[in-house]
Amino acid sequence: MxxxxxxxxxxxxxxxxxxxxxxxxxxxxxxxxxxxxxxxxxxxxxxxxxxxxxxxxxxxxxxxxxxxxxxxxxxxxxxxxxxxxxxxxxxxxxxxxxxxxxxxxxxxxxxxxxxxxxxxxxxxxxxxxxxxxxxxxxxxxxxxxxxxxxxxxxxxxxxxxxxxxxxxxxxxxxxxxxxxxxxxxxxxxxxxxxxxxxxxxxxxxxxxxxxxPRRARCVFELIYFARPDSRVFGESVHAARERFGEALAERDDVEADLVVPVPDSGNLAALGYARRAGIPFEFGITRNHYAGRSFILPTRAEREFAVRMKLHPVPEIVGGRRVVLVDDSLVRGTTSRLIVGLLKEAGAREVHLRLSAPELTGPCGYGIDIPDRSELISNRMNPGQIARHVGADTVRFLTTDLLKSRLAEPSEYCYACFDGDYPCPIRNGEGKDATCP
Ligand code: SF4
Structure with missing residues (x-):
């Protein structure tokens, strides 16, 4: 187990x-x-x-x-x-x-x-x-x-x-x-x-x-943390991620040749996006399964090293193509900048970054290690500025409304790291937690 x-x-x-x-x-x-x-x-x-x-x-x-x-x-x-x-x-x-x-x-x-x-x-x-x-x-x-x-x-x-x-x-x-x-x-x-x-x-x-006073299931479990073959909160994680990808495509009019996931975190949202947008889905990035999960490592240097060890674009797939790159969320932007750079080095003509979560604007305090507000890129930049920062042609996020529209019981969830509505006060008084209400 x-x-x-x-x-x-x-x-x-x-x-x-x-x-x-x-x-x-x-x-x-x-x-x-x-x-x-x-x-x-x-x-x-x-x-x-x-x-x-x-x-x-x-x-x-x-x-x-x-x-x-x-x-x-x-x-x-x-x-x-x-x-x-x-x-x-x-x-x-x-x-x-x-x-x-x-x-x-x-x-x-x-x-x-x-x-x-x-x-x-x-x-x-x-x-x-x-x-x-x-x-x-x-x-x-x-x-x-x-x-x-x-x-x-x-x-x-x-x-x-x-x-x-x-x-x-x-x-x-x-x-x-x-x-x-x-x-x-x-x-x-x-x-x-x-x-x-x-x-x-x-x-x-x-x-x-x-x-x-209220229920507060962590929506990030469905977006990123839980394994796709699990059911959590009565939802299939696999199906929920596909629905988030479909929702992301719903209001997107980008013209592209391929939808490519950041493996494995973006796989299912990319599948949903591709199906809804009618754009072919390809595994344009190969993942080395013997390297660890980058988000979960504690220091920035470790995370950057892990990305380089882990992700390798396939030039024959992405070369000369307009790519929609789908990932689950954007934290500091460091990983996305590396991945977009790797795709462009491999010959991608355009890279349009799409995130199957809303913009992260606050820390968690309930068990997910989201960094301080000052480190979250969405607190410092709008999507246009983020696109320039990570080297992408465009960047778009799933909206909180669309995210909620794809959940069976949206009022039962916590979205605090996206919308600042913390279900119970965080009173730890130090570091990242001090910034929460
Ligand atoms: S703040 Fe975000 S990560 Fe933390 S429990 Fe709420 S939804 Fe989950």
């Missing part, structure tokens, strides 16, 4: 499993493949476990922030895997530190373990209700509490979370692609916003946390 979720984080991977009544922990920097052999042979006697792949958002990277986190505390052995960002973590952390709490990591996830340990409630359900009450923001959690599995989705529903059952065993994963790895007959469902599922020797039961 962790192999199937590798696209969600490549900096570190880890597992915690039960063996002989105790929790064992193995966390490593790097990808799942570096640890899989040891994990498969070392956990044969285990009765249950949780795992995590991480890319750093709050708190930075490094082994001390690798997850799952595991502690012995007043409530027993508790291990935690967290997807998302707690948007009021700085205030909570400061309050806990004033009261004498000692933190071993700089990630916001450790807060949750402190709140659990300090709760005066009794029993897992009451403790979770009490400990999670002060949290704001995004938290899809998978916890191993002694032998009990607890899966939690925050009341806003920012990040996806699913549960499946097969042969009496429960499986929880962020995306359904990880559950497909268990075989075709798997029966699965979405864990609902605010739902807490507990699985122990008596079976499965669930309860709900108090509702949030």
């Amino acid at each position: 962790l192999f199937a979720l590798q696209h969600r984080g490549q900096e570190s991977a880890g597992i915690v499993w039960t063996e002989g009544g105790a929790h064992k922990v193995d966390r490593r920097l790097g990808m799942v493949s570096g640890a899989a052999d040891a994990w498969l042979s070392g956990t044969a006697a285990s009765t249950g476990g949780i795992g995590h792949v991480r890319y750093s958002t709050a708190g930075g990277g490094g082994i001390r922030n690798a997850q799952p986190l595991a502690v012995e505390c007043s409530k027993g052995s508790v291990a935690l895997a967290h997807n998302g960002n707690i948007s009021n973590s700085a205030a909570l952390r400061a309050a806990l530190t004033r009261e004498g709490a000692i933190f071993q990591s700089s990630s916001d996830s450790e807060l949750i373990l402190h709140l659990i340990s300090r709760s005066r409630a009794r029993g897992i359900e009451a403790i979770l209700r009490d400990a999670l009450a002060p949290l704001e923001g995004a938290y899809s959690l998978c916890m191993l509490w002694g032998d009990t599995l607890a899966a939690v989705r925050d009341p806003w529903g920012f990040r996806p979370l699913h549960i499946a059952e097969k042969d009496g065993v429960r499986y929880v994963a962020s995306e359904t692609c990880a559950l497909h790895a268990l075989g075709p007959s798997i029966s699965q469902r979405e864990i609902l916003p605010g739902e807490v599922v507990l699985v122990d020797e008596d079976g499965e039961r669930s309860f709900f946390l108090p509702p949030a």
Whole structure:
């Protein structure tokens, strides 16, 4: 399952499993493949476990922030895997530190373990209700509490979370692609916003946390982050991306010979665009699949190097042609400038850059590592200026209205990084988060 979720984080991977009544922990920097052999042979006697792949958002990277986190505390052995960002973590952390709490990591996830340990409630359900009450923001959690599995989705529903059952065993994963790895007959469902599922020797039961003022599924999961063969928020990611591409073509009158995706992030939107625009689709850029994902690497130098290692235009396809280049979104513009340059070097006559997301204008704060406002190119330039900056002939974005028109339940989503309407305040008071309302 962790192999199937590798696209969600490549900096570190880890597992915690039960063996002989105790929790064992193995966390490593790097990808799942570096640890899989040891994990498969070392956990044969285990009765249950949780795992995590991480890319750093709050708190930075490094082994001390690798997850799952595991502690012995007043409530027993508790291990935690967290997807998302707690948007009021700085205030909570400061309050806990004033009261004498000692933190071993700089990630916001450790807060949750402190709140659990300090709760005066009794029993897992009451403790979770009490400990999670002060949290704001995004938290899809998978916890191993002694032998009990607890899966939690925050009341806003920012990040996806699913549960499946097969042969009496429960499986929880962020995306359904990880559950497909268990075989075709798997029966699965979405864990609902605010739902807490507990699985122990008596079976499965669930309860709900108090509702949030609104739902806020992250639309960026559909645009970019989730794997296309997954269903998240009840939508096929594959189909949603094609619809976004079709919408992008709907109001575009550019004359071109080819639609070329930036592989793999632009593949499906390009397919939808080409079909709607009636322009031939070609894989005019070859991707080296042995190089990593550029967006997910933490430094600019690493991202630029990754692009050069990863993407190679095919001169026989793009030479002398007018190309519509489709990608999912535009962050700093650095990657697009490199790709447009590579296409022109390969002989493309014109390059028209099309993005299947609106203009990114703000950071996230709920678990996607979008940089500071000052680094976002759409905060500094209009599409004409961006075109000149990246070397493209024209640049166009999907509008928020058109994006919403392609979703089954548009009012249930967060679009804050595009429209500035943050579903819950981000009060972390430092760095990129300080700029949010
Ligand atoms: S701000 Fe953007 S990336 Fe963050 S949860 Fe909202 S839609 Fe997703």
